[in-house]
Structures are given as C-alpha cells and as structure tokens.
C-alpha cells in the first residue's frame with residue numbers, strides 16, 4: 372500500500388513520552404500499561420505531535436509522534452503528512468495553516484509542582500520568537516492524586532496589585548513563595564477545564580493529571596531558577612533566549628479577582644449531542660479560543676461521527692471497544708492514541724459490551 376493511502380484510515384500512534392524538568396508520570400505509566408510504573412522526569416505524553424521538544428541536551432526528534440502501521444516499523448507523523456497534506460489534514464486546513472496540524476495534544480501527570488511560568492501569545496511570539504504560533508493552552512482535568520496530603524490544585528492568573536515592578540522584584544529576589552502567592556490557587560477535580568491564554572501566569576500543582584491541547588510550540592518562560600523538584604535551570608531555559616526583560620514583558624499584568632479569574636478561564640461544559648449509544652460533551656469551543664476545540668465522547672453503544680473535511684485526534688482515556696470506518700475496524704482500549712485523517716470519512720465508535728468508552732476528541736483551528 373502506498374503511504375498516502377493511509378489517509379483513508381485511522382492511524383494508531385506510538386507511545387511518546389517526553390522529558391520535562393518536573394516529576395510525575397506514575398499515572399501515565401499505569402494508564403499505558405508500562406511495566407514498573409513510577410514517577411520520574413518523563414511526565415508528559417505528546418500526542419499527534421509534529422514538534423520536537425525544546426530540551427537541554429536535545430535528543431533528535433524527541434516529542435515527534437510516530438505512526439504504528441499494521442506491520443513494519445513506525446513512521447514519523449510529519450513524514451507521512453508531508454506525502455499528502457491535503458488528504459491527511461484537509462485542504463482548507465492546509466490553505467489556512469500550511470502542511471502541519473497547527474495544534475498539539477498532551478497528557479500530563481505531575482507529582483511535583485510545575486515551575487511558575489508563562490507562554491507567549493501570538494503577537495509576542497511573532498515579534499520576539501519569530502514564530503507564527505504562541506502557546507495558548509487548555510487543560511481538561513482527568514483525575515489526579517493527593518501528594519503529601521495536598522489535593523491537586525492549579526495556580527492561575529495574577530491577583531490584583533501584581534504589577535510588572537512587583538513581579539520583577541519577586542523574580543530577582545527569587546522569592547518563590549511570594550511568586551506563588553501572587554497567583555490564584557484553585558483546587559481541581561476531574562471533569563474541569565481551564566483555558567490558559569498566552570501571557571497568563573500559571574503552574575499546575577503536584578498531583579494533577581490532565582489532557583492538554585495547545586498551540587504547537589514549546590516556548591515556556593519560567594521564573595524559578597531551581598524548580599520544585601530540584602532541577603536547576605539555565606538562564607536560557609528561563610527566558611528562552613530573549614533575555615529577562617523581554618521574559619518579564621511576556622506576562623500580562625492584569626490582576627483579577629478570584630471570581631473573575633474563574634469566570635474567564637474555567638470553562639463550563641455543554642452536552643452537544645445525546646444519542647441512544649453515547650453522547651458528546653463540548654469541553655472547549657471556538658467561542659472560547661480560535662486555536663483549537665476539545666470534546667469528550669462517552670460511548671456505551673454506538674456513536675457515529677460524520678465525515679469532516681479536516682483531521683482530528685482521539686485519545687481513549689478509559690473503556691474498550693472498536694472504531695469502524697469505511698474499510699475496516701480497529702480495536703481500541705485505554706491509552707490508544709489515534710490520528711483521524713481528513714480523508715477517513717465517517718467513523719463509528721462502538722463500546723464493548725458492558726463498557727463505556729471514554730474518548731477525548733481534539734480538533735484543530737478552523
């Protein structure tokens with residue numbers, strides 16, 4: 372079969388863990404059925420990625436997804452897409468965004484807090500990082516665990532009164548407690564979704580397990596020289612090569628009340644479709660951000676998704692079943708990651724008897 376014929380079937384992706392300076396991954400190991408599950412420094416799974424991770428001591432192609440064919444060696448996803456971008460991604464998508472997915476999906480599990488950080492918005496990315504994409508992201512909480520008796524939480528958005536001068540002073544003195552205290556802290560539970568726009572300071576706390584959808588870059592400006600898990604960072608890892616003043620400019624100094632922060636950035640899910648065999652819950656829509664959308668599918672019987680003229684990415688969180696398309700059937704279970712090419716046509720998800728298939732369905736920008 373020629374490789375671009377693959378654009379007419381769902382593509383299974385290989386497991387793809389990526390190094391980060393925070394600890395975690397135990398829940399991902401269990402989910403992925405890996406032997407000897409444990410926390411370490413590979414606490415992110417990157418899904419349908421055509422992007423290489425920005426890490427010190429880079430490993431070539433780290434972060435880039437590979438497609439698992441029925442037989443033979445796995446193939447890098449970008450190579451496959453490059454063969455027939457319009458079939459894999461959709462003609463309108465390619466016209467608008469070029470021959471790349473324009474979105475990145477991750478699953479994270481932390482046992483240490485992530486470093487206090489910010490990502491660029493598009494204007495900042497264009498001006499300072501020579502990138503068409505910033506790194507607005509959204510988190511859908513899947514679960515988590517208490518770490519040392521502390522329930523999962525996230526830090527998000529400046530409190531009122533945090534000006535650039537205040538923040539710079541805290542940063543220069545490396546007053547980490549002061550910086551943590553400058554952000555709102557929200558306990559999180561499974562099912563919640565948060566939008567984290569470029570410019571908004573944040574850090575997921577320890578014990579958070581979530582699905583992330585984001586613009587496809589790996590720009591993280593960090594303000595802690597030594598991370599909560601003991602990792603010591605270079606200046607470059609903090610400011611990403613743009614220097615500390617610009618790093619500080621990347622933050623949006625807009626202190627909001629706790630209630631306003633939640634109103635803006637904690638999203639309220641809506642049921643988009645309820646069918647006899649399953650339902651679709653909209654977690655994040657194009658009204659929330661133009662950059663991506665995310666749905667959660669719960670299937671206890673059969674649920675058809677009509678043909679779309681663009682690709683999508685599906686991750687099975689729980690349950691087992693099969694995915695049918697015109698031309699075949701693929702068994703799926705927890706941790707299955709699928710790239711659904713634009714040319715795949717309609718698909719039907721079918722749960723195994725007694726199972727509920729729980730699938731996160733991620734969509735690229737319009």
Ligand SMILES: O=P(O)(O)OC[C@H]1O[C@](O)(CO)[C@@H](O)[C@@H]1O
Pocket residue numbers: 391392393415477485486488508574575583585591593
């Ligand atoms: O500073 P760290 O620990 O590398 O965190 C970066 C990670 O944080 C996130 O932005 C989530 O907040 C991930 O997309 C990213 O990989």
